[in-house]
Amino acid sequence: MAVNLFYFFVFPGLLFVAVTGAFLSWFDRKISARVQFRKGPPLLQPFYDFFKLLLVKETILPKQGSPMMFLMAPVFAVFGAVMAGVFILLPLFNITTGFKGDLLVIFYLLTIPSFSYIMGALASGNPLAAVGGSREMKLILSYEFTFLLVIAGIIMKCGQHFDLYTIIQTQQSGTPFIGSISGVLLFIVGIFCIQAKLAMVPFDMPEAEAEITEGIFIEYSGPAYGLIKLTKYIMLFILPAFLIALLMNGFRLNGINILWAVLKVLLVVLLITLIRNTNPRIKIKQAMSFFVIWMNLLAVFALVLIAFGY
Amino acid sequence: MGKKTLIPIGPYHPLQEEPELFKLFCDGEIVKDIKWETGYNHRSIEKLSESKTYDQVFFLVERICGICSTSHPFAFANAVEEIAGVEITDRAKYIRSFIGELERIHSHLLWVGLAGHFLGYNTVFMWAWKYREPVLDLFEMITGNRNSYAMFRVGGVRRDIENNKIPVIRKILADVKKKTDLLTGAVMDDPVIHARTKGVGILTKQDVIDYAAVGPTARASGVAIDIRKDDPYAAYPLVNWKVITAEEGDVFAKAQVRLLEMYESISIIEQCLSGLEKTKEGDINVVVKEIPEGSGAGRAEAPRGEVFHYVVSDGSNSPARHKIRAPSYVNIATFKKSCIGQTIADATISLAAVDPCYCCTERLAVAYDQKSGRKIWNAKDLIDLSTGKTSELKKNLIQLK
Numbered sequence: 013m014a015v016n017l018f019y020f021f022v023f024p025g026l027l028f029v030a031v032t033g034a035f036l037s038w039f040d041r042k043i044s045a046r047v048q049f050r051k052g053p054p055l056l057q058p059f060y061d062f063f064k065l066l067l068v069k070e071t072i073l074p075k076q077g078s079p080m081m082f083l084m085a086p087v088f089a090v091f092g093a094v095m096a097g098v099f100i101l102l103p104l105f106n107i108t109t110g111f112k113g114d115l116l117v118i119f120y121l122l123t124i125p126s127f128s129y130i131m132g133a134l135a136s137g138n139p140l141a142a143v144g145g146s147r148e149m150k151l152i153l154s155y156e157f158t159f160l161l162v163i164a165g166i167i168m169k170c171g172q173h174f175d176l177y178t179i180i181q182t183q184q185s186g187t188p189f190i191g192s193i194s195g196v197l198l199f200i201v202g203i204f205c206i207q208a209k210l211a212m213v214p215f216d217m218p219e220a221e222a223e224i225t226e227g228i229f230i231e232y233s234g235p236a237y238g239l240i241k242l243t244k245y246i247m248l249f250i251l252p253a254f255l256i257a258l259l260m261n262g263f264r265l266n267g268i269n270i271l272w273a274v275l276k277v278l279l280v281v282l283l284i285t286l287i288r289n290t291n292p293r294i295k296i297k298q299a300m301s302f303f304v305i306w307m308n309l310l311a312v313f314a315l316v317l318i319a320f321g322y
Numbered sequence: 323m324g325k326k327t328l329i330p331i332g333p334y335h336p337l338q339e340e341p342e343l344f345k346l347f348c349d350g351e352i353v354k355d356i357k358w359e360t361g362y363n364h365r366s367i368e369k370l371s372e373s374k375t376y377d378q379v380f381f382l383v384e385r386i387c388g389i390c391s392t393s394h395p396f397a398f399a400n401a402v403e404e405i406a407g408v409e410i411t412d413r414a415k416y417i418r419s420f421i422g423e424l425e426r427i428h429s430h431l432l433w434v435g436l437a438g439h440f441l442g443y444n445t446v447f448m449w450a451w452k453y454r455e456p457v458l459d460l461f462e463m464i465t466g467n468r469n470s471y472a473m474f475r476v477g478g479v480r481r482d483i484e485n486n487k488i489p490v491i492r493k494i495l496a497d498v499k500k501k502t503d504l505l506t507g508a509v510m511d512d513p514v515i516h517a518r519t520k521g522v523g524i525l526t527k528q529d530v531i532d533y534a535a536v537g538p539t540a541r542a543s544g545v546a547i548d549i550r551k552d553d554p555y556a557a558y559p560l561v562n563w564k565v566i567t568a569e570e571g572d573v574f575a576k577a578q579v580r581l582l583e584m585y586e587s588i589s590i591i592e593q594c595l596s597g598l599e600k601t602k603e604g605d606i607n608v609v610v611k612e613i614p615e616g617s618g619a620g621r622a623e624a625p626r627g628e629v630f631h632y633v634v635s636d637g638s639n640s641p642a643r644h645k646i647r648a649p650s651y652v653n654i655a656t657f658k659k660s661c662i663g664q665t666i667a668d669a670t671i672s673l674a675a676v677d678p679c680y681c682c683t684e685r686l687a688v689a690y691d692q693k694s695g696r697k698i699w700n701a702k703d704l705i706d707l708s709t710g711k712t713s714e715l716k717k718n719l720i721q722l723k
Contacts, residue, residue, distance in 0.1 A: 048448035139327050213442045222337045222440040223670045293442030295667045
């Protein structure tokens, strides 16, 4: 029990993913700043942001709407993200527990933050949040199936194994899955799904600052908003980590390979950052057709390639 | 039709730098109707102008808008010079056009950046504003200010552009041109920007004529109106340039018109510089002693469209009446055509596409009590309040005697 609590709250759970995620968030902001000829924030800025929201800022509750749901939603989001993080990172750090790292469980856990955001947005009673919530819903509908196809591709590649341990083992004893044509295709599709899951440009229409003023988060303030920030930090770490586990060999934690593991995470985050800095926000309709038609086609094509052994 | 949701854009909203309120009545994401309220920023410029001397009014009208701060003095100078019947020197004409066009470049760069920001493309935002910096530096070098240049006066300009500065100006301009090429390439060839802006917020030629839209908003719909060509002033008849138009009338066409106009502006500036080299240094002013009785209308092409100033003089040293019409005031009305039927995402960029400038638009403020809907104060009430107070003070003064 105690060890499980340790897994959840300290390593590889809450504390570890939050701190790593915060540093990655700094990395993302710094790279964006450099791309935009700005100086960028100091290293500890994500921590300042979070603790300011948590300790200094007051919580303002919207007059209309349901305060209970509104305040619980960020808590659900954090727990969902940490839970998914634990189940992704345990196999990655090769810590064996009773849990086998079932991909579908992780898949479902990863959707919890998005659903919590929608709940919170709809509970706030703000029309802009409602628009944001409906956009987030449409976005989920479009990218989740594609993400499932990517996972299906991985399962096919490693011979009908659903657990992350085996997937990582298979890659580490053979070649990483990204080393084949189908693997590259799955990686491309996967990175766009991650971009959408993180709600980053070009898929940030649920927040869309210049249109609906942060949409789903418009009514949040103080500690509740701090928790949302925390969820975002965590997601920025665990989603790239998940992709690395699925396609890029996972982590090997001995000697120089630790550096490789860090570089791999930074590389995926860098890719996400560059995509977000070289594209405008697209419309929700365009995002839907992008995933439902093009990304699905690409994913299915990858599945066909896998079936023929490429 | 189902229940409509009110999506407010304003009074304070990241889409707009200034306070105003657009009420989008939406069914789901589709905008069904739009209403707008301006008047958050009323400063009674026209009335103030009547209490200032002609020389002071230039500084006042310059502050109508911080971005197009030369177009208003330009139009005012045209109006007053029409009353006085003054023909300014060629060198002053070249300097005026130089400032006007440089302002157009910085204003259009500013819009490109903002449009990028509204589309969530913050890289374009930062890049465009970085490339705008050398233009502002150039302004500072010539006029001493980054904005509000204080260059104009009745009969000419206040400062000369010394001929020994011209090579440096040419160098900076070449640099600006290179950066503009880069930015134009990045915006015009980006397939995602095409997907976001093509076919969005379309204004047809007829719409533009019906709503009397002006400036790049009209030119993007194939209506070639440009005061610089239609009613030539300053050095514009002396230089070679063409009016940029596009046919589509969508947001992309508006961006295209603005980006290509920057090249025309650079070309005009280069010709003005050659003109400056030909004319005598220091010959920038015609002395105007008195403004006779009469009235004059002055027009100027601001970066956003036609600025119109009408001045009535009673022979004294300040205008008896000063009427201003700024371009955003007419362009805002086109939202009725461009936004209805679009999604919120499209409507917001359509709102931004006319490059609205609200401080140009504010002419009267009326406040309403939210609960009872009762009018609290309008301009007349405020004036009555003010004059009432003055007369009361006067009465007290008499009693004291």
